[in-house]
Amino acid sequence: MSVLWQRIRGLRGSMPGGSVGWRLAVMATINAVGTGAFLSVSVPFVTRSVGLSEGDLGLGLTLSATIALGTAIPIGILADRIGPKKVLVGVSLWRSACFVVYPFVQNLWEFLAVVCVLGLVDKAAAPMEQALVGQVVSSDERIKMIAILRSIRNVGFTVGALAGGIGLLIDTRAGYTGILLLNATTLAVLALLASRLPVLNAPASSLRRRFSMSVLRDGSFLSFTGINAVLTMHMTLLSIGIPMWITGHTGVSSALISPLVAVNTVLAVALQVRASRGTDTIGGAAKALVRAGFSLAICCLLLTAAPELPAILAIGVLLLAMVALTGGELWQSAGGWGASYLLAVPGQEGVYLSVFWLGLAVQQIAAPVLVSLVVTTGAVGWVVLAALFAACGLAAPAIGRWAQAQADARAPKEEEAALAEAG
Secondary structure, three states: OHHHHHHHHHHHHHHOOOHHHHHHHHHHHHHHHHOOOOOHHHHHHHHOOOOHHHHHEEEEHHHHHHHHHHHHHHHHHHHHHHHHHHHHHHHHHHHHHHHHHHOOOHHHHHHHHHHHHHHHOOOOOHHHHHHHHHHHHHOOHHHHHHHHHHHHHHHHHHHHHHHHHHHHHHHHHHHHHHHHHHHHHHHHHHHHHHHOOOOOOOOOOOOEEEEEEHHHHHHHHHHHHHHHHHHOHHHHHHHHHHHHHHHHOOOOOOOOOHHHHHHHHHHHHHHHHHOOOOOHHHHHHHHHHHHHHHHHHHHHHHHHHHHHHHHHHHHHHHHHHHHHHHHHHHHHHHHHHHHHHHHHHOOHHHHHHHHHHHHHHHHHHHHHHHHHHHHHHHHHHHHHHHHHHHHHHHHHHHHHHHHHHHHHHHHHHHHHEEEEEEE
């Protein structure tokens, strides 16, 4: 027993941020389990229990996403004024309340009302969580901490999906209601745990009073956000592009899709922390994005070869494509996190990170259409997409140098402002 306790204490000491890091890990696990469970039953609940069509579902999700795009920046500004911890607590409680109401939806209008109210804060959670990590973990450990949290979330999503599978097996409104309320509960617990986190790196009061939209004039940060958004299309390739390509353009059985996704999940959990090493500088983050761009380009080119090969060889090529896709995912995530912290103006991390995550939200809306078009056009489409990925990766170092030059030029003015405020 004493040996086990010593192992636990050793693990506790190895976690970035110590006890705070472990609290963040628990929060990530709980949140991911609830989200994974909800995502596995969300569509069947709406179409089977509520009785809405897929078109109604799409309308609701589109409206929700549109509202979320409009509220992300104001919430980020609020976070810079009162701190991301308070905003994350409020956002989590808001989402929890929405999921308490969700099971009682009976028709289209009630469904639209709930998802639109949810959309007011739905895209705010991720940037607030990232900003909070920057305040509760030292700057030299935050990228490793986020990498660990991402690995934990991948495991949590899988566990949550298995839990959601119970609701799918029951396939009754009561079963779906239980899963939805589970998600509401996890969000409430997340709010409670977040409220108790000690803030180590809170901004100075003078910075917290800033109200600025200068991020919308920050060309280097917006350019970085744009190329990062393109590189995050790996998510759509995994969920839509590769499955559509396998089923419609290769002689490989669609049963291969699940094992390929499992390969992605296992590699992401095992290698995310390693992939994040060296991304705590602008140069290191840029190099990671270069690797991401080329890795995703290789994935696209490998996919073009699969239809021309015998089934056994096609399976091998598809496996290599999935490995390349996962490499792109790991390097994009690590490079994106690192640069988004480093390029944000001190005291305005909330709004900067909110804009950064808006790029991901826009990608989630536009990428399904683009990837579907790529699959439809075949090899030419994949080659064009490969070129786009490679170009975005290659642009990262230049954008990093541009941002660094802007930061260097801005530093004396910020120091003068701080001295004036102190005086």
